[in-house]
Amino acid sequence: MKQAHILIFIISLFLSIGGFSQQKTDTIKLKENYGLRVGIDLSKPTISFIDRDKKGLELVGDIRFLRNYYAAVELGYEDVISTEDYLNFTSKGSFIKIGVNYNAYQNWAGMTNEIFFGGRYGFSFLSQTLNNYSPNVNGTYFEGELNDVNTEYKDLTAHWLEFVLGMKVETFKNVYLGTQISIKKMISTKEPENFKNLYIPGFNRVFLNDMGIGFNYTISYLIPIIKKNK
Amino acid sequence: MKKHIFHIFILLVAFSSCEKDDICIEATTPMLVIRFYDINNPKTIKSVNSLTVWALNKDSIYENKAIDSITIPLNLNENSTVYKFQSATFIDEISFNYNRNDIFVSRSCGYKTIFENLSIQTSNNWIKDNLINNSTIENETSAHINIYH
Numbered sequence: 246m247k248q249a250h251i252l253i254f255i256i257s258l259f260l261s262i263g264g265f266s267q268q269k270t271d272t273i274k275l276k277e278n279y280g281l282r283v284g285i286d287l288s289k290p291t292i293s294f295i296d297r298d299k300k301g302l303e304l305v306g307d308i309r310f311l312r313n314y315y316a317a318v319e320l321g322y323e324d325v326i327s328t329e330d331y332l333n334f335t336s337k338g339s340f341i342k343i344g345v346n347y348n349a350y351q352n353w354a355g356m357t358n359e360i361f362f363g364g365r366y367g368f369s370f371l372s373q374t375l376n377n378y379s380p381n382v383n384g385t386y387f388e389g390e391l392n393d394v395n396t397e398y399k400d401l402t403a404h405w406l407e408f409v410l411g412m413k414v415e416t417f418k419n420v421y422l423g424t425q426i427s428i429k430k431m432i433s434t435k436e437p438e439n440f441k442n443l444y445i446p447g448f449n450r451v452f453l454n455d456m457g458i459g460f461n462y463t464i465s466y467l468i469p470i471i472k473k474n475k
Numbered sequence: 476m477k478k479h480i481f482h483i484f485i486l487l488v489a490f491s492s493c494e495k496d497d498i499c500i501e502a503t504t505p506m507l508v509i510r511f512y513d514i515n516n517p518k519t520i521k522s523v524n525s526l527t528v529w530a531l532n533k534d535s536i537y538e539n540k541a542i543d544s545i546t547i548p549l550n551l552n553e554n555s556t557v558y559k560f561q562s563a564t565f566i567d568e569i570s571f572n573y574n575r576n577d578i579f580v581s582r583s584c585g586y587k588t589i590f591e592n593l594s595i596q597t598s599n600n601w602i603k604d605n606l607i608n609n610s611t612i613e614n615e616t617s618a619h620i621n622i623y624h
Contacts, residue, residue, distance in 0.1 A: 330499070331585025380551050380577055380588040382504035386536065389504070389588070390552045392577075439579050453582075 276472045277357065279309045282421065284465020286321070298326035301446070305423075305463050307346065315346040317363065319461070323446035331389075332378035334440075338371025340447025342407060350412075358414050359423075365407035367429065369447045373398045373437050398437030403445045405431045405457070419467040429457035499584035502614065506546040507571065507590075510618035514603040517623060520544075527561040546615060551575060551588040562624065565601035572596075573612070589613040595620065 286303035293300045303321035310316055322339040344365035352358055374397045380389035411425025431451065434442050444450055448457045513521035522543035529535035530550070537545055549571060550556040557570045573590040580587050590612040597605060604623040612619055 329582055329585065331583075378577070378586050380504055381499065381580070381585045382548065382551055382588070383506075384548060386530070386533065386548045387550045387552070387556075439577075441579060441582070443582050 278419070278467060278469040278471075279473050280468050280470040282307050282309075282465050282467040284421070284423070284463045286319075286461040286463050288460065288462045289321070289323075298328075300324040303461060305461070305465060313348045315348065315359075315361070315363075316343075317346050317365070318343050319365070319447075321447070325444055325446070326376070327444050327450075329443075331381045333376045334443065335374040335376060336371060336442075336444040336446060337374070338369050338401075338446040340367060340369040340371075340445075342367040342447060344407070344409070346409070346411075356415070358412070360412045361425075362408070362410045365409060365427070367403075367405045367407055367447055369403045369445050371401050371403065371442075371446055373401060373440060373442060375440055396440075398440060401435045401437060401442060403431065403434040403442060403448060405429050405448055407459075413465075419469060421463075421465045421467065423463045423465060424461065425463075426460040427458065429459065431455035431457070497583050499581070501580050501584045503580060503584055503587040504548075504551055505587075505589065505612050505615050506548050507612055507620065508544065508546050508615055508618045509620045509622055510544040511542075512621050512623050514623040521624065523562050523624065525563055529559050531557040531559065544618060549573065549590055549612070560602065560622075562601045567598045567600045567602045569595055569597040569602070593619065 283304070283306045286305060289301040289303050301321060301323035303319055305317070305319045307315040307317040318341065320339070320341040322337075324335070324337045326333065326335050342365040344363055346359070346361040346363035348359040348361045350358055350360040375394055377391055377393045377395075379391045382389050407427040407429045409425050409427040411423060413421045413423035416422050429448055431448070434445070436442055442451055445457075449459045451457055511521055511523050513519045520543045522541055524541050525539045526537055526542055526545070527535050527539055528537040528545060528547060530547075536547055547558060554574060555570055555572045557568060560567045560569060571593060572595070573593045576589050576591055577586040578589055579585075591610070593607060593610040593612060595605060595607065602622055602624055606621040606623070607619065608617070608621060609619045
């Protein structure tokens, strides 16, 4: 029910924006690049440099298929150790997110910067390894000893939806710096037995209400394939 | 509409990330609940006038208490726990044997241990009889063991 509402919300955003985007055409012909833009998330290598428990890589790409619409994809892998009060686990896996961005920014002639929002469908294929835990007990009369179990739960999956908001700025010719934040809502997961997917590559920490947040900071290059009249 | 997208987004962020799950509020490893009954009238609860309880080689949990039910922790690192129960000057030794099973609770609580197939052996100085009501200890809602004295 909740998911349906979110979907309707996202669709209605697109519809309402569509109504505003009809503008009078200019008489001056300007060529604009329509092409494949590929890039890499700079935040993940930076974070793994600071925090050795977090390793990951994320590649991003998009193709402009209409004047203000971009088909976008993010894919990568993560290998993250999470430490909680009573347990420690490693989440490892790859992810892909596909969706559409709508550029809501009115550029000056010849510029192709973006302030965009959009939606994504995300999928992750992962494994969880429970490294160790100590059973939680009230009081100190008997305390739970640390169990180094190293139980690996393989072949887990997760599907989710994202709402993204971000911007891209052309800093050099065809080179873009971009950032986006995303709110995620889990659709379904294959959970490990007697454990839970508490962290999912691409989704990040799974909050209690199956929500997640994320961000990236990308540098990307536009491979100009087609030039179209504006 | 366009103007409001950013505001809606900020609101979404604000509401989505607020839910707390880093404080453990769920029930964790349960304790063993014991109730004391009258041996001559097994349906009647009878308190022990001066009860002292301790696990072998440990400090006492209850000391000279007039009480009709107690909760004691079981050793969650071994499959048995030996307790001494002293009433006035009489001491009985009870060993509790069980299997352990660790169950995942939540991120903040981690795992809890539940105890299964509970059996007990007791000396009979002041404890005359016992009854296991529930051989699986997974909560503390009712007495797992009745002790008759």
